[in-house]
Amino acid sequence: MPAGLLILLYLFAALLPLGLAWAQGLEPRSIADELASGAGILALAVILAEFLLLGRYRFVARRVGTDIVMRMHQLLARGAAILAVVHPFLYTTRRAPAPDWDVNRQFFVMNDFAAIWPGMIAWLLLPALVLMAIGRNALGYRYETWRLMHGLGAALIAGFGVLHTLRAGRYSADPAMGYVWLALLGIALFALAYVYVLTPLAQLRRPWTVASVTPAADERTWEVTLRPARDFTFRYRAGQFAWLNIGHLPFSLSDNPFSISSAPSAGPEVSFIIKELGDFTRTIGSIQPGTRAYLDGPHGHLTVADHKAPGIALIAGGVGIAPMMGILRELHAKGDTRPTALIYGNRSESQIAHRDELARLAREHGTRLTHVLCEPPAGMACELGLITPEILRDHFGNAEHRAWLYVLCGPPAMMEAVEEALIALGVPSSNILSERFSYD
Amino acid sequence: MTEWLSRLPLRRRIALVYAALNALGLLALLGFALRGLF
Numbered sequence: 001m002p003a004g005l006l007i008l009l010y011l012f013a014a015l016l017p018l019g020l021a022w023a024q025g026l027e028p029r030s031i032a033d034e035l036a037s038g039a040g041i042l043a044l045a046v047i048l049a050e051f052l053l054l055g056r057y058r059f060v061a062r063r064v065g066t067d068i069v070m071r072m073h074q075l076l077a078r079g080a081a082i083l084a085v086v087h088p089f090l091y092t093t094r095r096a097p098a099p100d101w102d103v104n105r106q107f108f109v110m111n112d113f114a115a116i117w118p119g120m121i122a123w124l125l126l127p128a129l130v131l132m133a134i135g136r137n138a139l140g141y142r143y144e145t146w147r148l149m150h151g152l153g154a155a156l157i158a159g160f161g162v163l164h165t166l167r168a169g170r171y172s173a174d175p176a177m178g179y180v181w182l183a184l185l186g187i188a189l190f191a192l193a194y195v196y197v198l199t200p201l202a203q204l205r206r207p208w209t210v211a212s213v214t215p216a217a218d219e220r221t222w223e224v225t226l227r228p229a230r231d232f233t234f235r236y237r238a239g240q241f242a243w244l245n246i247g248h249l250p251f252s253l254s255d256n257p258f259s260i261s262s263a264p265s266a267g268p269e270v271s272f273i274i275k276e277l278g279d280f281t282r283t284i285g286s287i288q289p290g291t292r293a294y295l296d297g298p299h300g301h302l303t304v305a306d307h308k309a310p311g312i313a314l315i316a317g318g319v320g321i322a323p324m325m326g327i328l329r330e331l332h333a334k335g336d337t338r339p340t341a342l343i344y345g346n347r348s349e350s351q352i353a354h355r356d357e358l359a360r361l362a363r364e365h366g367t368r369l370t371h372v373l374c375e376p377p378a379g380m381a382c383e384l385g386l387i388t389p390e391i392l393r394d395h396f397g398n399a400e401h402r403a404w405l406y407v408l409c410g411p412p413a414m415m416e417a418v419e420e421a422l423i424a425l426g427v428p429s430s431n432i433l434s435e436r437f438s439y440d
Numbered sequence: 441m442t443e444w445l446s447r448l449p450l451r452r453r454i455a456l457v458y459a460a461l462n463a464l465g466l467l468a469l470l471g472f473a474l475r476g477l478f
Binding site for chain 1: 451464
């Protein structure tokens with residue numbers, strides 16, 4: 001299903017309740033009142049549709065890209081929060097328990113406490129949830145704690161929001177509209193349960209064991225290799241990533257996304273290159289072989305398998321080398337004859353992962369390998385500084401390179417600069433693949 | 441149009457889709473609120 005169709009589906013879900021309210025044909029009240037009701041209906045529909053924009057929900061993420069889905073999830077939630085926050089203040093009609101004769105709530109806005117309190121809770125929780133997500137790093141929450149609060153908070157907002165609209169809403173008093181709200185809530189909660197309950201349950205049946213943890217570079221970078229602990233096949237494509245959980249049960253929310261660095265054709269073992277950066281990664285070097293692990297995946301669209309481009313350029317910064325290792329290893333193992341180039345940026349020589357293997361791949365596979373270092377050692381053949389538009393022009397400035405496929409992975413600033421430089425060289429954006437693990 | 445879109449970086453394409461979704465949502469909301477005028 002193409003991305004455009006998914007956008008249309010999203011629009012349908014987000015606008016359906018407003019359309020149903022419109023179709024009821026009730027006499028409109030003042031513009032402010034209709035705006036207030038409309039804002040509340042639209043906000044709740046967007047909030048419920050947010051549950052389908054989860055990075056883990058593969059039906060959507062694999063077609064659009066996990067990072068794009070997550071970015072849209074963030075942005076749309078902010079818009080919904082604004083609508084939800086302003087909606088109660090827009091009403092101008094008298095607020096009172098609606099009398100029996102005002103069947104269509106034409107003259108009174110419901111203010112029964114039983115109808116209002118669920119809305120008040122959702123009204124308080126939603127902006128809090130959005131602000132906590134925006135300031136997640138600054139607030140210093142552990143990832144697992146934040147994830148639990150975000151999932152739980154979202155479920156409460158959805159539940160209380162629907163309860164509020166069913167009890168207080170002028171348009172939601174219509175039985176058909178009530179059923180639509182309940183159906184949308186059901187789909188939203190199922191999507192949440194899929195991620196938080198069903199996926200971990202499936203992982204329990206596919207346990208892994210840590211086979212080895214070996215240094216991939218001189219400086220705090222490791223390659224962790226897992227082996228299936230039971231007889232099952234993990235199908236993935238080179239360049240994809242998975243959510244990795246080592247040493248905890250699948251329900252513990254302790255998994256983190258890492259790119260797979262092994263080649264699918266190399267066998268059932270799966271490897272990840274991980275740099276010590278955060279809560280979990282700081283402990284990577286001390287993980288013992290034999291430790292139980294679980295994977296949620298594969299995810300991601302950073303794969304060259306579906307592309308028929310005449311050449312492949314891999315451009316990596318730091319630990320962004322992980323998916324490139326998987327792609328290069330797979331291309332070599334499969335005997336792919338297309339020309340390949342790898343531009344690999346690091347601060348110093350000690351950060352270069354799998355330096356010897358990369359040199360061997362360059363020799364045996366013919367990959368044009370270029371190291372770019374900010375602090376190069378004396379005598380090392382490499383480019384100096386960052387991956388600049390000049391370096392890219394030197395390597396990919398010919399007309400033939402416009403048809404190549406470019407795969408980018410690294411710090412967001414590097415990927416944006418490289419993408420703009422490639423577009424300036426005439427490479428169409430459809431030939432540029434990138435995946436971010438930071439969505440802001 | 442296609443040529444122009446193909447020269448947009450990913451971040452701007454996301455911003456474009458987001459702006460389009462917002463515009464459609466706002467249009468629907470205004471249409472709903474102002475329907476009494478027509």
